[in-house]
Structure formats: structure tokens, C-alpha cells
Amino acid sequence: KQEVTQIPAALSVPEGENLVLNCSFTDSAIYNLQWFRQDPGKGLTSLLLIQSSQREQTSGRLNASLDKSSGRSTLYIAASQPGDSATYLCAVSPLMAGTASKLTFGTGTRLQVTL
Amino acid sequence: KAGVTQTPRYLIKTRGQQVTLSCSPISGHRSVSWYQQTPGQGLQFLFEYFSETQRNKGNFPGRFSGRQFSNSRSEMNVSTLELGDSALYLCASSLEPDRTSPQYFGPGTRLTVL
Numbered sequence: 401k402q403e404v405t406q407i408p409a410a411l412s413v414p415e416g417e418n419l420v421l422n423c424s425f426t427d428s429a430i431y432n433l434q435w436f437r438q439d440p441g442k443g444l445t446s447l448l449l450i451q452s453s454q455r456e457q458t459s460g461r462l463n464a465s466l467d468k469s470s471g472r473s474t475l476y477i478a479a480s481q482p483g484d485s486a487t488y489l490c491a492v493s494p495l496m497a498g499t500a501s502k503l504t505f506g507t508g509t510r511l512q513v514t515l
Numbered sequence: 516k517a518g519v520t521q522t523p524r525y526l527i528k529t530r531g532q533q534v535t536l537s538c539s540p541i542s543g544h545r546s547v548s549w550y551q552q553t554p555g556q557g558l559q560f561l562f563e564y565f566s567e568t569q570r571n572k573g574n575f576p577g578r579f580s581g582r583q584f585s586n587s588r589s590e591m592n593v594s595t596l597e598l599g600d601s602a603l604y605l606c607a608s609s610l611e612p613d614r615t616s617p618q619y620f621g622p623g624t625r626l627t628v629l
Contacts, residue, residue, distance in 0.1 A: 434617060443519075443605055444620040489558070501548045501612050502571050505558035 404506035421475040423490035437486040519621035533594040540608030547589040552603040
């Protein structure tokens with residue numbers, strides 16, 4: 401059974417700092433990995449999707465890397481802003497055919513960027 | 516293009532009642548998935564529908580059911596509500612149920628069972 405863990409569970413940084421969020425998964429048989437952000441009481445916003453054949457994806461100040469063999473992904477946020485404050489979740493999609501939508505989510509990292 | 520919409524946004528029910536939640540996917544998206552989010556268990560996959568057929572199901576009791584209509588809109592139903600069913604129910608849509616389509620989530624329906 402796939403298990404996804406995110407460390408740290410909570411993080412507080414001053415504005416402008418660069419930061420890294422970690423995601424680890426126990427079963428390397430994944431097809432892709434997605435990073436989401438969730439604002440309090442709201443749904444999820446997709447940030448980046450990395451196919452298992454890729455090593456990283458970038459969007460603006462965000463960069464996500466994937467090391468499938470070691471079961472790890474990182475989300476790098478450059479020059480953090482107060483608007484980045486949210487919970488960040490990673491989710492893996494299984495490799496087994498026909499099950500791509502059965503995402504397994506991590507426990508989340510609650511990020512607070514202070515002024 | 517409008518995002519995924521879910522109705523209602525908030526619901527309060529009592530134990531033993533049943534509830535129906537609705538999800539309208541992004542226009543052109545044909546795959547709809549449902550997730551339950553609770554503080555204790557986090558986000559858990561409920562089921563996925565494509566072309567009016569359930570393709571995948573998570574580890575939830577039979578009280579949880581769903582369906583999809585020909586216009587790709589989906590509903591989920593929970594019968595004989597229990598206190599533990601209180602959660603944020605999220606719907607996600609994607610173009611096709613394949614591996615390269617990211618899932619786009621709606622704002623969720625907050626269900627409180629008293």
C-alpha cells in the first residue's frame with residue numbers, strides 16, 4: 401500500500417526566503433506526481449505535475465523535482481511571499497493501468513510566510 | 516473557462532439521514548473523481564467515473580455511492596449518515612482518465628453530521 405509522507409508538517413519563514421518542501425513515497429511504481437496548494441477551507445489548486453520519466457518541472461517561482469528510485473520529491477519556492485501561505489500537498493498516481501486517478505495524497509505541509 | 520463547481524457548498528445533516536452532493540466538471544472534461552478530506556485521515560480517494568461508468572473505487576463502505584450523467588456531471592450519495600462522515604468532499608475533473616491529465620479540483624462541499 402502506497403504511503404506518502406511530507407516533512408515538515410508546518411513551516412514558518414520570513415518573506416523573501418527560499419524554501420524547500422519534501423515529499424516521500426514508499427512505492428516507486430508511480431506514473432506521475434502532483435503538487436497542490438490548499439487555502440483554508442478551500443479546494444486544491446494544481447501547481448505542478450511531474451511525469452515519472454521527468455526529473456523536474458518549473459512554473460514561475462516554483463520548481464519541483466522527482467527522484468523516483470529513492471521515492472522523493474521536493475518543491476522549491478523561491479523568494480517566498482505572504483500570498484504563498486497555504487497547505488501544500490503532494491499526490492502520487494499509481495503505475496497500474498486504469499488506476500491513474502486514484503491519487504494517494506501526502507499529509508501536507510502548512511506554510512506560513514511572515515512579513 | 517469555468518472551473519469545477521460543487522453544490523451545495525455547506526450541508527448540515529443529522530445521523531441516519533442521507534445526502535446527495537453534486538459536481539459539475541470543467542467543460543470538456545469527462546473524468547470525475549471524488550475525495551474525502553478529514554483532519555484525521557487526510558485526503559482519501561472515494562471513486563472515479565468516466566463515461567457514466569465507475570472505473571475505480573476506494574476503500575469506503577457501500578453507504579457511499581455515486582453516478583455520472585451523460586453530460587459528465589456527477590453526484591455522490593451517502594446513506595445512513597454517521598458522525599464520522601463529517602468532512603470536506605472534493606470533486607476533481609480531468610480531460611480523460613489517463614496518466615497525463617492533471618486533475619482540477621472544485622471548492623468542495625463541507626458536510627457536517629450532527
